[in-house]
Amino acid sequence: MRLQQYTQPFASSFYKKYLEDITDLSSFFHYEWNQKAFNKRIQEADFSKHKRTELAEVITSFMSKYGISAKSKQHIDELKNNGIVVIGGQQAGILSGPLYSIHKAISVIALAKQQREILGVPVIPVFWIAGEDHDIDEINHVYIERSRTLQKLVYPEKSRIKKIASESTFDLQLMDGYLDEIFKSLPETLYTKNLKLKVMELLExxxxxxxxxxxxxxxxxxxxxxxxxxAAYEPLRKLESDFFQLQILHSAEIAKVVFEHEGEMEKEGFGTPIQAKESAAHLFYIKESERFLLERVNDRFIHEAKGISFTLDEMMVIAREHPERLSNNVVTRPIMQEMVFPVLSFIAGPGEIAYWGTLKTAFELFDMKMPVLMPRISISIVNAKTQSLLEKLSFTIEDVWDGSLQDAKLNYINNNRNEEIPRLVEEIKEDLIEKYEKLEKLLMNDGLKLSPLVQKNLLNHEKQLKFIDNAIEDTFLSKLDATVNRYDRISMNLVPNGGLQERTYTPIQLLNEYGPSLIQKLLEVPYEFNGKHHVIYL
Structure with missing residues (x-):
């Protein structure tokens, strides 16, 4: 295993600025992302205010179904006493969703270990699952390889209503078939059979x-x-009751300061990552497992399309007596997280860092500061086959990211193309058009009204020319196929769908290739929290 680090490819302007010169963004964040910031955070934050006993009970209750390891129990006990957390979160995608879910978990674990050692206090890794999200189309698919191309494979069952993820249920038979299709797309390895058995066992x-x-x-x-x-676990919602009440009481102020702060971000040239409205309530109401975003209109909290409407007093009653009917949005979720957990640091992806940048003044409404926002570790894994192809074609991974590999592929094709062939086909087409135009004029001069027939006949000839042109191109490319396939294999491994590997693939492909020990190997890599992209050669 070999590790190399590179400047982040495909980074937005705001993310680049955050990584390279966060001091210029001090109006958007309370802390930089360095050890000095961690030291300052632990001195400033009031970690005594949290409902630690209740939180520990909620986590124990939630995790008991899945199995609580000795290390997890230790962390729960530490959290109950004086522990602080490094936290990150993600939507509940099939088979963990894109690889960056795994990278977030690795980041949370690695940073917690690092800061536990440096700060000398219990620092606990926590992963917050966004089970309240209702956009199932974002999480109901994986990408698999078929016929040397990537295809999006969507879980086939469609729901007429958009339930939250924690209440969206699979049909066991359909999901069995769906997972079977995924595994059939993988090459058979020493690990395939046991991996499939384990996944099916977890599904049961x-x-x-x-x-x-x-x-x-x-x-x-x-x-x-x-x-x-x-996040949608009902006992957690009960623990959050008081915090929902605070957010409801201050909803107008939250909306105002976020709207204004995002406006400042736009003036700085960084766009509007959350497109905030001054009328937003920044809360959802859950009705029959569906989630409806509320707005504030004439002192009421409404969702007009569904006829949902509550007064402030009614919202407060819901928060007190039925907090499970409420859900946070992109603005209030980070605030809720800070109220629930003693957070040292939040592990953030590029998009999260952008929208957190709109929230500084919203945190201040509650006399809180944002935690240290640490950019998550981003990883590309290069297998032996891809390494070999890169060496044979004399390319670096940076050549793949910046498009040089794709340019070289096109140059290779064009350099081997006989340009006389397409030119001749085009000449034949132009000649046909000219001759048919001449024929049409002669027929018209003789009073023979056959224009529709002439045009139809010309169209048939053009279709035949197109057919032979495509056949020539297909035959030509098949002649070059061995070399072209090398370029395509590199691209499919390192820039699937034109972006980083971690945004397309799930861990299932890697676990199938390297076995269950892969995660432990990845956890042993000496990562640096320096904003670089980590490339691991296996």
Missing amino acids: NNLTYTSFFTALMNELFQEEGLLLLD
């Missing part, structure tokens, strides 16, 4: 998106003591 008692996701993540990371918690 976990037939919602969230529970299946949780079971897999716990399987992969329980020996590291990663604590898992579903």
